[in-house]
Amino acid sequence: MIIAERKPLAEIIDMVKDHTKILVLACRGCVTVCSAGGEREADILASLIRLGLKKEGKKAEVSTASLVRQCDKEYIDGIDQWKGQYDAIVSTACGVGVNFIANLRQGEHVYPALNTTFFGGSAEQGIWSEQCAGCGNCVLHLTGGLCPIARCAKSLFNGPCGGSVKGRCEINSQVPCVWQKIYDRMGTLNRQKELFVTQPIRDWSSAGHGGPRKQVRDDLTI
């Protein structure tokens, strides 16, 4: 899922300080699961915005609502049910949701409440870790299912750098060296010999280096 975290309050309050009717719009997708932008977090943020604006001597109505997702046009259309009740939307969705509202509601002010951080999973309760970089050309079949793009600080393709010490990354001893993990796992799977195959220089255009990416499925378009 997409992992995100709330922006600093000062930044959010500065965004909305000139608005008087603010809708904090939650997303019931990924950001609900990672406890960054679901209904509960939107309620908390709305309260904090009210307190922050009040402290600055400003009056504003701050309400909350939620959409199933903010990354689909049909759900964005649901915003119309609150028409006239707000003059700015603070979206607690990931950056995709904010972009979708901006794309589809030309005249409306929309602000991001979150910093979208990475694609990850729940390592344990309250802890999320990056697992995938969305690079557009998956190599997990070559590495035992562990991603050297997202999980190696240098995104190396052909084994660890010289900084791996006792299975830990040189950037931070708390970070496991994914190449050590790949090596160990391929050993467990009796596939270590595959790691001797040198991977060629990669074409990174699929990773966004060739501009914004788009996917078209002719079997689904109407």
Place this chain on the structure above:
Amino acid sequence: MNFTPDIRLFSCHYTCQQTSAMDGKGLSNINFPENIKINRVVCTGKIEVTTLLKAFEEGADGVYVVGCPLDACHNAKGSQRAAKRVETVREALAELNVEPDRIKMYHTPRGLHHEFVEAAHEMNSIVTKLGPSPF
């Protein structure tokens, strides 16, 4: 300045059971400050961050939570969860340039213990010194 703070206490059923002692007169008999409004909850783990923030929105100058000892919560981890939520609000207050000590978490033994009253007096003293809420 003559200032009597509006303080809201959220306490679990187990740690504030003296509120019902002696037909409700138990607290005044043991010198519990009258300006503290007690909100009794089934477990402090049930208290949401929004509940604490709402108290400030409603005009509280200070808020505190009294729950079971960290390692002896009647509901296992309720008071631990409450402590985390109080900490979340403390961090948010700091972000708003408001004194984090306007909200605190206390863990006291269950039943009628002097720590419950001491926490009230400490909170009363802290919030009185901080002055009226900036909200």
